[in-house]
Amino acid sequence: MVQPKKVAIIGAGPSGLVTAKTLLHSFPEGTFIPSVFEKNHRIGGLWPVGVHHGEQPQINPWIRTNLSRFTVAFSDLAWESVMGDEELSMFPQARQVGSYLEKYANLYIPKGVLRLGKEVVRTIRETDGLRARWTVQWTSRSIDGNGMVCEGSEIESEQFDYLVVTSGYFAKAHFPDIPGLASVADKVVHSSEVQTTDGVRRLLQRTGSSGGKLVVIGGSMSGVEAASTVALHLSTMDFQPPVVQSGRNYEVHHICSRPFWTVPTYLPYKGFQDPTDTQNTQFLPLDLVFYDLARRPPGPVEYNLTPLSTQQIRKSNTYFHSLLGEEYAKIGSFGIYSNENEDPQPPWIAIGDDYAEHVRSGFIKVTMGRVSSIDSPSTLTVTLPNGEQQTISDITAIITATGYTPFSSLSFLPSSILTTLEYSTKDPFLPLILDGKGTSHAEIPDLGFVGFYRGPYWGAMEMQARSLASTWAKDPSFTGPYFTNEELLQRSNERDFLRSIRSNKPGLHRNQFPMGDYIGLMESLARELNIPRAPISTDNPNSNPSPVIPSRYIPSPFLTQDPEDRLSTLVERQSTSTIKTLQNTIIPGPNNYNLGMGNTIFRALHGSWKYTRTTTTASSSSSSFPSPRSNNPQPQATGHATFHPRRTSSLGYEKEYVYEEIPHGFQSGTRSIYRLVEGTWSKKNGQILIWNVDIDPYHAGAFSHGVIVGLAREEEAVGRYVVRAVAGGIPVNREQECDPRYEYVFYLDGVSIVEWVCTLRERVGGGGELVTRTVYVR
Template sequence: MFPPAWQVGRYLETYAKKFLPPGIVKLNRRVIAADFDGDDQTGMWNVTSVDQTSREETRQSFDYLVVASGFFHRAGPRIRQTQMQHGSGKRIQHSTQFRDVASFSEDAGKIVVVGGGISGSEAAATAAFQISSAKHSPGQQSKWADSKVYHVFDRPFYALPRFVPQDPYNPAIQDFNLSPKFLPVDLTLYNIGRRGGDGPITASIGQVPPSKAEQGHEFIRSLLGGDQRGTGRMELVSKPDTIKYPAFTGISDLYAEFVRDGLIFPINGRVESISQGQSQNFSVDVVSQSLWANTDQKDKSSLNEVTGVIEATGFQSHLEYLSANVKQALEYDPSCLRVPFLLSRGSIFSERVPKIAFVGFYEGPFWGVMDLQSKLIAQRWGPEGTLPDELKKLDITDARSVRQTIKDRKLDVPQFWMADYVGLIEEFARDAGLQRDDATLGKGGPLFPSRYREKIEDGGDAAVVVGEVADVLQRSEKESLYVAAAAFRGMQGTWTLHRKIDSRHPSMPSGSFKGTAHFHPRNPTDPIYSAEYLYTEDGTLTMTNGMAFPATRRYVYRYSELDDTITAWFAEEDGVTVGNFFNKWDFYAPSDLEHGWLAKGSHWCSPDTYKSNCEFRFRGAGLETFGITYDVSGPKKDYSHESWYSRQIPGTV
């Protein structure tokens, strides 16, 4: 459901081979100039490109020009730097350049991430994960593994995991559903059933009214199980007087728990400058003064001993290859990075430059929208030259209004001003004369390109994809699909652990254990697994005979995306290396509303048999508590122990 870059590349190669004649796609070439010559009817585009290997330039003429080079063209403006030493700039990287914390310094220090939202949360979580993995993996530990991540952002955001509940709240008990059904975040967010109302659906573009903004906050909080104050950091919490403005989000499985554990420190504010002076490390000056700051006063502070800075400060797309005349006709404004050109509704056409069109040229583009943008372009420039009356107007009112609102720094502009995927895909499909396939999914369900076709009865590959999505929805509803993924993600971090041990063997007394457990994320030590934790527990074991002594355990937990399973493994004597297999959990639904998701497992560990039963109680996408019971029987062992894990409140012991 979440393909890595190489899989996307393979898909695009396959798509090109199937649908494009040979020689259409020219690779390893960069367009350096594009100018329009002539009138609107007979004029031509003169395009100059350069071969990236031979440096040979080629000039060609075309009837039409489609700009599909992407909105996120290059890194946004850099943060002001002062008193920098020669060569230190490589330790200040844009989020598109950042790959490895080790590239900053061999020593431990502060890693500062500047900017919130999608890029900032991903960069901060990636840096924290690399630190966690370096600290808790086999092999020699690097000094930088003791680093911390400081994340500076002006506006709170919600860290959404990749899998979220489709039924987080249960009206029957007026509380959160302890065993919700999970789906990938896109299939939940872009469900047309959430829109309600009668009549055609149109896209909401631009400013968000307070009532709709509040509904957005409520919906996201229901998915997460709260407003994120459970992380112990109010910097992530939108205050009551700010939920009238649109909610911002990031997508990360790891971010929130790294915050709760103190590996990521969120800071409300804006970075003014980065300086170095005589020290090898940096100082980062932060100013906190906004509606979201924890103080009403202008508070200025500095982060010192900074070994590296990641600038998640956005992007800019100036389309340098377009001529000055074309840019002027498109009302180019270099000061507004979010709306540099004024285009018609849906960011496709321009009335003043009728032979140019844009695909995916807006913040946060999705393939479904880009596919329909392409269809509308083909309709307009095709033999019949048809377009709906609404699109023929080529109205740029939306773009002009949003641009001015952004320049006025209004707070009711959403994170992505053209982010209404459901509205856009419905509106564009209607304009393109496509039908929505409701035969399999009904009138609700998630929206995606394959649901829209010229003739539903044509079927083909699109119908196959619709069937596959329907199967995913069915397995989520009737089986336990994605529950293991959600449970594994929820286990991350620090827990208070209580264990009761009941012995049935005369030579072994019963007892209880109280302590702290940690699930430390690290790189999988076997590539067949998608994710891995080093599990550690430390505390005091008190026996019924009065004896008490320190006790510790180490295990390794692994998640496999291929079969959606969690397995547990013993740790070797070094406490970090994976040893023998211990257990595997099979998830199943409870028979009532009072229990969370259940799991069971059985394993023969010579000469004893271990049977396990687990319960995972969710609150939204997060785990509120979970329990594991083992019943052990054999020639030398006969006991059971029941362990319950509850979230530790940050700042308490």
């Protein structure tokens, strides 16, 4: 009988849980005996599952993921099995991700596998001849009667055959080494402290200021998120009572050292529809667009771990420019085309729906450069890309959006092991030189890593866990050989390339994510593990290959002694459910409710518009959706309209605007409240709901109507996407149609609305209609 292999897994976040599940259920029973050590008394890592006082802070429970639920998932648990339809969103909230992980653990991981409240403080690797063993040492943390965490002092230990580090890449907040920063520590917070508008309010209260500049240092994801959150709070200050002071007394200055694009969560894409329908365009979650296999050349997809050439960088910029549109490129790209004659840097990508429009509205001011010094409590110096220096003064607070470091996640490894792994505390992007697509090092084959890289997408974690487990399962003697000579050479070459990236050699451009080729990771690992990719449509398995998602990669079940093989049935059912939902999402149809289009329209309304309003009398049989260019009566009213974003003032809504319309020549005007709805219940009333504002200028009064948004159509006559929408909701009278009746036409350049029309039809005597048409332009 083969001796079971004991495996210590450090960390009970997503990567630790999927590693334990893989070891337990992807091989015959008794192959592995995993134990998951987690210092907190909860699973989930960064994702909120429930936390005790004194445990490590986690991300805001209400913040949404920046990738869709198809990517933030494992292959064998469908989101539909976790959340009811009423709550299910395309981009889950962090608290919902926590619930997902709880369900996953309850479904697949026995309680005895999880050792919660056990903080690993040291590991020791000892070799006995050819065999290596790991001794894991830990202390126990307890919870007292008041719910406080008590640190233990007694060290316990146990021996294991293998060790897997799954303790996370985002272990500790990183503060940049800027001269003078420590001297203004009372003004400095990490971006993790301003994840909500409440966090921003606490920051402003702490500074005691009535205005000034709020400086965000750092690009990429966290910089855009922090700047957007601060800008939302400042906008809310003017449009949510009690109005104590104006948010316009503050300015958000975002300082970024690298060029970047900020990308909204939904993007236009035509590749998944019926090829005979060339006009309809879906707006889909960005990961389904970016991870489409059709974007790769024909043939087997290889993992691309090569430096980016100047040609590739410019090709990437051209792609984003064409995808997002000329209008959006003006406000959503930064430092991209500063000097085309120079060797360009790879642009970073940040995900944010509101950032670009905050830039357009002036709430966020962007400076490309690097903070070189903090000169006084209220002044800093920025070195610009051309070498010139710029001073920013009147600083109220500094927010460091410089990410996290993984170093504390490695503190328990022996120094000799870290030396072999070429550990560097000077490189938070690439602290270790690993091979096997980030899973291991050929010289220490009994040590594994899962999810230890920037951007640990869940499908890649799952594949890494399968790869490690597959390697170890083939070694009955615990002594190897683990790899063939060809594999050893490949792994050596992989490490050589990572060293060249770390060295910053001229001409080698470091990417934002060193292992960012998600499609390549998934496809190459699946090929190595002989895991077939499931088609999206079983009716036409040779159709467009479509997006890469974890549920398309299910290993063949191993032979068990269970005649019903309940586990395989469960996994297949979960995977099939997700693929069916994906098919309904990416392929337009009468029953496919286009949440992405409603979100896109709502996002793109943000900001100020000039309007022209005309009123005419027309026959009630006039066609719907008239073009603003078709009859052109004399304008009766002109003015400015602004959609001011604010924190939602009522539960159950995703986003909210105060719409303020001021006629030309007036100081004030009328207001309405616009709210964005997500979830299936929005099918009845629409994705965008509108209330009139009556006596109270800050609160919604009578409900006006909901807007049901259709698909985008690419119309050559106007050279843009055209989106049509109608009013939904409960009719004012008991007749079949609403009266008054609203119709909308939106003209999009890429992801930006450049013009839109609202037509209001009201019945008048004699069977006619009073038609009020308002045309809005930027």
